[in-house]
Amino acid sequence: xxxxxxxxxxxxxxxxLIIAPALVTGLIxxxxxxxxxxxELEKEQFMDSASFSAVANLSFIAIIAAVALILIFxxxxxxxxxxxxxxxxxxxxxxxxxxxxxxxxxxxxxxESLNVQGDITASPATIDFTHAGxxxxxxxxxxxxxxxxxxxxxxxxxxxx
Numbered sequence: 001x002x003x004x005x006x007x008x009x010x011x012x013x014x015x016x017l018i019i020a021p022a023l024v025t026g027l028i029x030x031x032x033x034x035x036x037x038x039x040e041l042e043k044e045q046f047m048d049s050a051s052f053s054a055v056a057n058l059s060f061i062a063i064i065a066a067v068a069l070i071l072i073f074x075x076x077x078x079x080x081x082x083x084x085x086x087x088x089x090x091x092x093x094x095x096x097x098x099x100x101x102x103x104x105x106x107x108x109x110x111x112e113s114l115n116v117q118g119d120i121t122a123s124p125a126t127i128d129f130t131h132a133g134x135x136x137x138x139x140x141x142x143x144x145x146x147x148x149x150x151x152x153x154x155x156x157x158x159x160x161x
Contacts, residue, residue, distance in 0.1 A: 014069065022062040025055035095136060103132035 034046040046052055078085040106128045111121060122130075147154065 014065075018062050018065045022055070022058045025051065025058050029055045095140060098139060099132050099136040102135050103128055107131040 028051045032046060032051065034042055038046075074085065074088065077088070106124075109127050109131065110124070111127070114127075116122070
């Protein structure tokens with residue numbers, strides 16, 4: 001069996017065993033009718049329910065499994081194609097540098113300027129951290145979108161060099 005077929009089968013197994021149960025239980029919770037405007041008693045009863053516990057546990061398991069699979073696939077990539085693994089590490093380092101630069105720059109936002117409602121509080125460091133994370137993610141998505149749109153052009157450009 002080819003390696004592509006094995007990866008497809010592995011992908012199907014991951015979808016069935018990890019993703020599908022988390023999505024189904026998530027839908028059950030979303031369709032429960034309990035929301036932020038529900039009474040405190042309804043919220044507490046719902047949080048004590050089996051469906052809420054199931055979605056919380058399955059989501060936690062899905063996140064742990066995803067992290068484990070990422071690490072396993074990275075180790076396999078490191079052993080089979082070290083050049084590509086080094087590029088991945090460099091990408092993570094660049095993202096970390098961008099994050100740290102934005103984090104150190106900070107933001108002028110405060111809890112008041114963000115018009116946060118209720119009794120929610122956040123320290124300036126928390127706001128800076130969140131700000132840096134959002135901007136790092138946006139920069140990554142913009143760069144990825146540009147590369148996806150103009151990938152053919154970049155491949156032709158760099159293949160001539």
